[in-house]
Amino acid sequence: MSLIDLTSMAEPDEEQQENIEETLEALKEDIPDFCYQCGKCTSGCEAFILLELEPHSIMGKSRAGFIDELVNSEEIWTCMQCFKCQERCPQDLSPVGVIFALKNLAVASGKEIPGGYQKMLQSVLGNGLIQQTKEVLNRANDTRKRDDYDLPPVPKPEDMNKVQQILMKATQEKLR
Amino acid sequence: MNIMRELGLYLGCVIPTEQYAYEMSIREVLPRFDIELTDLYGATCCGAPLRNINLFTTMYLSARNMALCEEKGIDLYAPCPICHLALTEAKKKLKENQELKEKINSKLKEEDLRYKGIIELYHTLDLLHDVIGLDEIEEKVEEPLEDITFAAHYGCNTIRPNNLDRPDDSENPQKLEELMELIGIETEDYPEKLDCCGGQVISDHNESALTKAGEKVEAVQNHGFDGMATICPWGQRMLDSKQDSSADTIGESLSLPVLYYIQLLGVAMGIDQSKLGLELNLSPVDKLEAIEGIEEVE
Ligand code: SF4
Ligand code: SF4
Numbered sequence: 508m509s510l511i512d513l514t515s516m517a518e519p520d521e522e523q524q525e526n527i528e529e530t531l532e533a534l535k536e537d538i539p540d541f542c543y544q545c546g547k548c549t550s551g552c553e554a555f556i557l558l559e560l561e562p563h564s565i566m567g568k569s570r571a572g573f574i575d576e577l578v579n580s581e582e583i584w585t586c587m588q589c590f591k592c593q594e595r596c597p598q599d600l601s602p603v604g605v606i607f608a609l610k611n612l613a614v615a616s617g618k619e620i621p622g623g624y625q626k627m628l629q630s631v632l633g634n635g636l637i638q639q640t641k642e643v644l645n646r647a648n649d650t651r652k653r654d655d656y657d658l659p660p661v662p663k664p665e666d667m668n669k670v671q672q673i674l675m676k677a678t679q680e681k682l683r
Numbered sequence: 684m685n686i687m688r689e690l691g692l693y694l695g696c697v698i699p700t701e702q703y704a705y706e707m708s709i710r711e712v713l714p715r716f717d718i719e720l721t722d723l724y725g726a727t728c729c730g731a732p733l734r735n736i737n738l739f740t741t742m743y744l745s746a747r748n749m750a751l752c753e754e755k756g757i758d759l760y761a762p763c764p765i766c767h768l769a770l771t772e773a774k775k776k777l778k779e780n781q782e783l784k785e786k787i788n789s790k791l792k793e794e795d796l797r798y799k800g801i802i803e804l805y806h807t808l809d810l811l812h813d814v815i816g817l818d819e820i821e822e823k824v825e826e827p828l829e830d831i832t833f834a835a836h837y838g839c840n841t842i843r844p845n846n847l848d849r850p851d852d853s854e855n856p857q858k859l860e861e862l863m864e865l866i867g868i869e870t871e872d873y874p875e876k877l878d879c880c881g882g883q884v885i886s887d888h889n890e891s892a893l894t895k896a897g898e899k900v901e902a903v904q905n906h907g908f909d910g911m912a913t914i915c916p917w918g919q920r921m922l923d924s925k926q927d928s929s930a931d932t933i934g935e936s937l938s939l940p941v942l943y944y945i946q947l948l949g950v951a952m953g954i955d956q957s958k959l960g961l962e963l964n965l966s967p968v969d970k971l972e973a974i975e976g977i978e979e980v981e
Pocket of ligand 2: 548
């Protein structure tokens, strides 16, 4: 099931298309000419060595207009969200922010997104949290439950159905 | 500071569903500093993981959780740096953008909630270091941990991005070290201190995430530290809970005790270990002779 099936319900396609185009335009404005491709972001990128993520090349490609290619790439899904690139960019740019925007765009265009994120979204829609309460092991390999520790019940919205409905609509909204 | 301070305890997702030791120690330690923790029962995910899907939804969920706390007229304590960052970002963006705030409030209205933007946000690090303060903590230390040297693991979102009011400096954080020294633990900077644990990509890039965690533990171990202290549930999950699988992934043998700082503080305050969830640390914390009476869990 794609995310669109999960969230859009009866959203008219036209509106969806407009949405995507607007986000795309906004994204272009965000990808400034100020990136001078110094590569500092990539030099400290936590996902560079293991997953070959190159934030500077994402900045470069976006500026050159290869948004569609990026939206369809696997590389945008390797970011570890460490915010080092944003912190260290001498031009005060945010490659990680651009990567988030590209991922949002991928989702809005109905692209297949990695399973982990799908699962998280489904769980948040279903019970408000990214995962259900788990049984864990202690050092002796015995199973332990939350209840074993006298902890109060896990927070949960009183009316999950209502929150779910609001969330379904929220996932169709843009930030601006 | 002897006035009782009431804070909304916003646990997020990972803490109440699996990182029980963090929650137990928080509930055990903080009230001894006159902090009253009030649970936010209607709370949900902070929205941070959904940044990858839709930024508006993240903003909405963050605002919703803050609104729940504002309703009680108290400030909010988020022990997870990832939640703390998402909430801080939402607070800032909604202050700058009234239009967005209204748009979000129109959705919150369906649940009779309203986000006003009057809330203060705390994480474990600034709550201990800046609000309670070093003097107050020192007074409560009964059994300082001696002759051990620990490495600090802050967690990426605790310190970055700096423009979103983080609890400590982005490139040279020292508060956790100061807190450790306060309870007798020696500490030192090390080159990998700011390295990421890989936690955010664990579901889709399992091997790479475990490699990140394993390499950090290995480095800390090779530097000769006796253990590592964390203040992030995602970091603890990667460096402690998954230490064995990280070791398998990088093909090294890892045996580094990793504990939440607040567990160590609890031990130094003489709190019963069973109340600090010490049996739930999966790394070999029983190696630490400095923790008196720590037992191998049989
Ligand atoms: S650090 Fe900044 S200026 Fe340098 S390549 Fe990265 S985004 Fe561009
Ligand atoms: S936030 Fe993502 S892109 Fe930026 S340095 Fe970290 S892993 Fe790399």
